[in-house]
Amino acid sequence: MATQQATPTATMQDSEAAILELARSEPELGQAAVARRLQEQGYRISPSGVRYIWQKHDLETTVKRLNALAADSTEGMEALTDSQRELLERNSVTARLLHPGGNGEKSTDEPLERSELIINAAAELFSTAGYDRTSIRDIASRVGLLPGSIYHHFPSKEELYIAVHREGFRRVLKRAKAAGEGISDPWERLRRACEVHVHGMTEGSPVDRITGTNLALIGNDDIQARIQPFRDEYEEVFRELIDALPMRPDVDRKLFRLTLLGSMNWVYLWFRPGQRTPAQIASAMLDMIRDGVAPVAPQAGTQGRGPGITHEGPL
Incomplete structure (x- = not known):
């Protein structure tokens, strides 16, 4: 008109x-x-x-x-029009990425830097489509940029994938360390760190979710080798937490750590909202492992398999 x-x-x-x-x-x-x-x-x-x-x-x-x-x-x-609907969808996604919310990283409404915007969009696509099926063009379209603008910040898709994991491990490392501050009980410190981990896997941002996925799924040993130092630094937090636990002398603490982290890393595959909360899942997983390794004081007429769990008479 x-x-x-x-x-x-x-x-x-x-x-x-x-x-x-x-x-x-x-x-x-x-x-x-x-x-x-x-x-x-x-x-x-x-x-x-x-x-x-x-x-x-x-x-x-x-x-x-x-x-x-x-x-x-x-x-x-x-x-x-088709172009208007495409523009609306692209800008709506960009708005969510500018203010992702719920990840505890931004307490103001200040927009993210462009590189952070790209990392968030890349993480979302890597999480949903996978590394091999995600292109730089896809990522550029998601944030409303030209592919050349992506390359200005990240020289290749591999470098962007590495940057996503670096940021993801940085965030979860910071939260896991903060979760146990001021808590003296070693089991409770570990429980809090587990809750942070599972929450990030199930309800966190795409950057949080991709951090815990199995790196071997991309089938690229070179990329996995470059990401491994970030994972090692994060696992060191759990190594220290587990080393502080009271356990039987024969318990393999490394196997304990790998079992716990492995279990939590796969939660994202089967988690469904509305059932158990991330905190409940983390606590249940830890309790199932703890019941098999915590020291138990012998009691007359009972056989114990964990704190608060006893069985009278023969099993």
Whole structure:
């Protein structure tokens, strides 16, 4: 629909109506482009004036204008063109990546740096599609960038994959160390670290989830070798926690650690929300292992297999 030419006596109400009409007919236009278009038609309006009207009607972003256009139509999203729907989807994903929430990493609404934005998008695609089936073009499309912009920050897909894991292990390492601060009981310290691990695997960001997946699945020994130092640093936290536990002298603490971490790393395959919480899963896993290794004081007439578990008479 063509915008009506302004009359010499055009009022602010006329300008507002013209701005809103363009918001419906050409929602992709930015404030400067809208101002120029209306100035050519005789309206006295500046880019900041356009933005003021947009904000007044909650239309200051392309996403909001496209959503409003769909909401005002009986056809809903079908009222948008293919390119508009693609733009809306891309920008909606970018908005989620800018403010991922729930991962404990950002306490403000400050946007992420572009490299962090790329890492988050790459982690999401690596988690869902896998390393081999994810391309740099896919990642660039997810964040609304050209592939060349990705290469400006990361020279190859392999380097980006390494960066995703470096960031993932950095985050979970920080949380695991903080989880046990101020707790004297060694079993409780380990339990808190396990809860952090399982929570990241099941309800964390894509960067958190990919950290615990089996690296061998990508079938690339070179990449696995480069990621291994990050994993070793993280496993050192659990090694120290497990070394502090009271256990029978014959317990293989390394096997204990590998069994525990291996069990937790596969939770993401079978976890379903609405059943056990991540904390409950972590505690149950630890208890099942603990019951077999914790020292038990002999008691007359009983056989114990763990703290609080005794069996009267023959098994």
